[in-house]
Amino acid sequence: MRNLTKLNLLSRSAMLSVGIIAMGFSSMAMAGEATVALPASELGATSYDPIRSSNLNAATSLIYDRLVEQDADQSFHPHLAVSWEESADGLSWTFKLRDGVKFHDGEVFNAETIASWIPDFKDTENAFLVAAIEKVEVVDPLTVRFVMSRPEPNLLYNLASTFMGIPGQKSYDSLGEDYGVSTAVGTGPFKLTKFEIGLETVVTRNDDYAWPSALSTNQGAAHLETVTFREIPDQSTAFLELKTGGIDVLMGVPTDFLPILKAEENVGVITMAGTGISYMPINTTSAPFDDIKVRQATALAINQKAILESVYKGVGSQANHFLIDTLPAGDVNPKLLVSFDAAKSKALLDEAGWAMGDDGVRMKDGAPLQVKLFTKNDSDLKRLTQVVQAQLKDVGIDAVITVFDSSTIRDEYKKNNHQLAVRSYDWNNSDILEWFFSGTRLGYPNVSMWTDEKSEMLKDAAMTKSSTSAERIANFKAYHEHLLSQHLFAPLYQPAQNIAFNKDTVTVPDAIRGPRFRSQTFVDIDVVK
Amino acid sequence: MTSAVWNKLSGFAPFRAFSSAIGIVAGGFLILLLLVAFFAPWITPFDVAAQNLANANAAPGWPHIMGTDEFGRDVFSRVLYGARTSLSVSATAIAISVSVGMLLGAAAGYFGGLFERAVMTVVDLTWSFPDILIALIFVAIIGPGLTSTTFAIAIAYLAQFTRLTRAQIVRLKSETFVEATINLGATPAHVVLRHLLPNALAPVIVVGMLAVGDGIVLEATLGFFGLGAQPPTPSWGAMMSSGTAQLFISPWVIIYPGVAVAATVIAVNLFGDELVRALDIRDRVRS
Amino acid sequence: MILKYSIQRLLMIIPVSLAISVVIFLIVHLLPGDPIDNLIRVGSSPEDRIALTAKYGLDQSLFEQYFLWISQIMTGDFGQAIVLRRPVADLIAQNLPYSLQLGGLAFLFSSIVGLILGIVAWASQKTWGEQFVKGFILLGSTVPGFWLALLMILFFAVNLGWFPVSGARDWTALVLPVLTIGFGGIALVARVTRVALLEVGREDFITLLHAKGLSRPTILFRHLIPHALLPVVTILALRIGWILGGAVTVEFVFGRPGLGSLLIRALGQRDYPVVQGSLLMLALAVMIGTLIGDIAQAAMDPRIREATK
Amino acid sequence: MTTLLDVRHLSKKFVSGGGPFRPVRSMHAVNDVSFSVDTGRVVGVVGESGCGKSTLARLVLRLIEPSSGDVQFEDLDLLAQKPKPMRALRARMQMVFQDPYSAIDPRYTIRNAVTEPFQVQGVRQTASEADDKTAELLSMVGLSEQLAGSYPHQLSGGQKQRVGIARALALNPALLVLDEPTASLDVSVQAQIISLLEKLRDELNLTYIFISHDLSLVKYFCDEILVMYLGRVVEALPSTDAAARHPYTRTLLDSTFDPDPKLRRTIEPLGGEVPSPFDLPPGCAFAARCPVATEKCRTELPVLRADDGHPVACHHPL
Helix, strand or coil: CHHHHHHHHHHHHHHHHHHHHHHCCCCCCCCCEEEEECCHHHCCCCCCCCCCCCCCCHHHHHHCCCCEEECCCCCEEECCEEEEEECCCCCEEEEEECCCCECCCCCECCHHHHHHHHHHHCCCCCHHHHCCEEEEEEEECCEEEEEECCCCCCHHHHHHCHHHCCCCHHHHHHHHHHECCCECCCCCCEEEEEEECCCEEEEEECCCCCCCCCCCCCCCCCCCCEEEEECCCCHHHHHHHHHHCCCCEEECCCHHHHHHHHHCCCEEEEEECCCCCEEEEECCCCCCCCCHHHHHHHHHCCCHHHHHHHHCCCCCECCCCCCCCCCHHHCCCHHHCCCCCHHHHHHHHHHCCCEECCCCCEEECCEECEEEEEEECCHHHHHHHHHHHHHHHHCCCEEEEEEECHHHHHHHHHCCCCCEEEEECCCCCCCHHHHHHCHHHECCCECCCCCCHHHHHHHHHHHHCCCCHHHHHHHHHHHHHHHHHCCCEEEEEECCEEEEEECCCEECCCCCCCCCCCHHHHCCCEECC | CHHHHHHHHHHCHHHHHHHCHHHHHHHHHHHHHHHHHHHHHHHCCCCCCCCCHHHCCCCCCCCCCCCECCCCCEHHHHHHHHHHHHHHHHHHHHHHHHHHHHHHHHHHHHHCHHHHHHHHHHHHHHHCCCHHHHHHHHHHHHCCCHHHHHHHHHHHHHHHHHHHHHHHHHHHHCCHHHHHHHHCCCCHHHHHHHHHHHHHHHHHHHHHHHHHHHHHHHHHHHHHCCCCCCCCCCCHHHHHHHHHCCCCCCCHHHHHHHHHHHHHHHHHHHHHHHHHHHHCCHHHCCC | CHHHHHHHHHHHHHHHHHHHHHHHHHHHHHCCCCHHHHCCCCCCCHHHHHHHHHHCCCCCCHHHHHHHHHHHHHCCCCCECCCCCCEHHHHHHHHHHHHHHHHHHHHHHHHHHHHHHHHHHHHCCCCHHHHHHHHHHHHHHHCCHHHHHHHHHHHHHHHCCCCCCCCCCCCHHHHHHHHHHHHHHHHHHHHHHHHHHHHHHHCHHHHHHHHCCCCHHHHHHHHHHHHHHHHHHHHHHHCHHHHHHCCHHHHHHHCCCCHHHHHHHHHHHCCHHHHHHHHHHHHHHHHHHHHHHHHHHHHHCHHHHHHCC | CCEEEEEEEEEEEEEECCCCCCCCEEEEEEEEEEEEEECCCEEEEECCCCCCHHHHHHHHCCCCCCCEEEEEECCEEHHHCCHHHHHHHHHHEEEECCCCCCCCCCCCCHHHHHHHHHHHCCCCCCHHHHHHHHHHHHHHCCCCHHHHHCCHHHCCHHHHHHHHHHHHHCCCCCEEEEECCCCCCCHHHHHHHHHHHHHHHHHHCCEEEEEECCHHHHHHHCCEEEEEECCEEEEEECCCCCCCCCHHHHHHHHHHCCCCHHHHCCCCCCCCCCCCCCCCCCCCCCHHHCCCCCHHHHHCCCCCECCCCCCECCCCCC
């Protein structure tokens, strides 16, 4: 009896404390505020210093403006540069700057800003962005000229990147290495107010902002007063946060959550074209993949349509070459496109001497066709890899999966321990071909371990010997076609970017301008009144 | 006849663990689990690796009594097969840990001196580190997979068995029968092999058995982090790892393997307690 | 005497830490992978890579790197993170409060509830009360932490919407992580308390107190609990490493910052200075915990005090 | 009469502490002890607990290595023996331990325990030989051979001590060191064990060193008596009826004749403070408690002198 009373007391006080806790819940969204979960690919930024950092997230685009902006169709549009002109020989670019632009700390933006900004890139990890600019000339307070050491048709792309958001020079020079950690000064629609590394970034509205690019509908200061960017490492946690009201906007919704989100009445979903593909590199130095027939057979075993439909429920698009659809260098000879052909795959394997064995695995000289299939410890890639494994099994290739963390897998590549891998990239420029297939980067990132004279020659032409955009496109197309003819990889899938938001708290424009979800859209977001 | 068999068996101390209701239920569960683990390839109703993307994330029903996962694979079959992975990894790891730990602990306890101090400093330090951190770092060094998981678990629990064995040996060394045996003219080998180790064995084995439960949890945790069994091999932890993203969509994918882990570990603990009682070594299983 | 003993033990930390620093350094550099891979960007050249490797001193011999690191540590400088680009000390200082907050609350919660449950189990021997507590202890010490965390999220955050799913924005975000870690801790404390009470209860002096006619509660609170506290304090002090580093899984599931998260993240990026720094911090915490445990034991138990004379 | 055991200047120093933070402290458990034992004699060693009796027993059997000194056993230099011959020699000198409860491995049956000496000494036996030997040894110590299959925990203390004696006798030793063999037994059982030991001595022509803190028992059982105080022999009584010459022996004898039988079995603490064995005074260790001590006693160490066959270490013998 005595014990019973004791326990009664215990349970009653436990209930009481739960009650106290329950009373303390804060209400979620407040006026003019929105909480945004960054996508998995944008986690882990360590500073908002665009010049020295190698990892920047969407919030950076809100703090800084760029000279030019890129649209979803990869075209370029004025922003802080109102117009520009490239000389016929490609050795000089002249930019007219917007008048009346001010940094968050009151500093005036003009040609001097650009002249002092470009040299800051020297000796940083981002120096390659301005490597072709020999010097910057101030023509007048609102006109600036880049004198080039070589033609650089890719200059506008570089200028539109987040890494070329323009920082306030006074603040940048005075803070040195500390710049970007607690203070970041730009001309953008929002000011940095709080940055807790790995956790969250809070930005507040720049009330003086009157210079959005033409990609935004709103041509004044942003509607939102405060935006909080949260870094949620686990995608399913972020999804649950959206469902429970912990966040208002979820950038980068995993495709498998889309059907459920679409079924929710209060959730809006925007799907935009992606900026990368998933693919399976084939290590050309590792037998049996030193045989081009086996490589081709392996690539043809991949059923891109099945992947798109059953794994990704039709969201995104099929990948049949190495580049994203919006890039013109992807417009290759249709004969070179890689698409599923089980019969041809099997025939090629037979030709290469790999005969079908009794247990469904091909054999040659008594050895089974068993190969290593590596991937990174990422739930989406792991899922894709397991489907690839099953598809390879259908043509008689036994692929054994190993899942590594991202540092270890790079080490495995460098040591040439790999055969097949499932990986993905996110880059909306044709120069990605050079990054993954250059003979100077064998192992990593050239996981295919591919190098031949012709590829190197075509690569050099595309990278440094093009003087105009059109020439650059043609050169990259030739490079791309040659790589495709060697069967160095199997394209798997072109993901879409999915953005979900809570319709009860925020409104987001239907059409997203820009290749990614960035400041031009953020200034148009509003809270539901 | 039956009573004669019973008498014979009940004379064998470990069998007395079955003399209580808890012992019978927990022990029976473990025996059933061992059978399932052993015969898993033959008794699973579906192929554990066969994908059926058209029937992914199906809720529990017929014929998939525990539903299907994101690849349309039968969760029930994978839970059954997972017992094989989880039990064999954990048991192998603990067996390694117990053997090496006994050797180290016995050497430290028997020889003493500087050797003992060095071993015990390292052991005490690793003992106070969380097992998951030790295992995570170890797997990061030698790469993921079942073999490295096994070694990682073995290393994580090494300290425990070294401490326990050393404590036993130190206690036994001061027993009169050890001195008496030396006085008969026994060699050190005779003393260690015939008297010290056999007397230290029972508590170490029982603690080892209890640790198999901890090993299963650690294997599950490593699997949850994606470092254990490689797909498509089912293990309880790895199943929950692919299930994390599915917490909301198809909770059965994580609930059932979790229940399997919890039930197994509880059975191991309950049966272990009965075993401790049956062998009357309660005072000795603490290090 | 206790003071002298404490100083002796404190001094021991120096040589042991040095040995540990070597082990940690070697472990970290045994890891496959390279932090520079996390810095280079699409478009940079192979030469950029070599320059970066030199910039962070990673082209030097291991011996030189260790020497540099340890001499920095001696001056209180934990070095500069390679990938995270901050002073390591800053990163630790930023994450430690989260660990301490979570660990401290879980510690308090599990100590108090564990003590109460342990006493309830002891006071209600051979009744359903004891069975209930024993069952609770069994569950608490066997259920995998990450699984419990997931179920809690599903139930309390998603279905009931009482607490946030993740993050560390305010104190409501602490409730579920504290409950998850505390659950295991309660089991440990309750078990140790119960066993300690049973053992102390058997001692002659307690029988004597009963014989003297003291009431049960008086004996319990004045004599039994103070004596039973010793093993509880000891076991908790020895587990400081678990409290700080063992929260890794819970931090991971709830997306919380903390020393464990920092370590796991740095481990993934091979950010050597951060991994080394946070492991060294954990090892120090473990050693200090052991020290506190030993000193507490010595201070409370005259037999041990005697032995150190 | 031949000398079986001759002990000269035997000392054992225990060192504790050391390492970086503990000062080294040493303790003389046995300090310059010399005596000899003739074949067939029973030599008693008495003293308060902690005086070094048990250490002396172990030194004599070389179960622990002495710091200095010399032991001759059957005309062999015991301390010079290499491990292998030493193990063989152990068959000749056995010990019966104080605590019969822990003297047998709990996992061994009585049969295994009694035949272990043969196994250890490499004597091969068939199963039936071992059975016969077990039966013989058990009957020699008055135990039923039906106990052979039992485990130690199934036996009484007296039975276990008999097993201990049987084990000691298995290898036909010449010398038996009895380390308080009856201290943990009931009075009635004690008497049985003592009479068993007497019977065995006569039958097997054994030599005993009998260690005890019970002076009356020693006087009853032994032929000559060594009295120890803080690691040293302070007096060697040549016979049981010799008069005590050392004040300490006298105090021991006085307390032994206490009319209260409960007190008779143990030596009651005397007045004065016993010096710490870690920190012995320069003079006679007993001086602080001695009724007749002088300044000389406190500064000068008395040596054991044998003027008339009755050695005593005292400046003022009674």
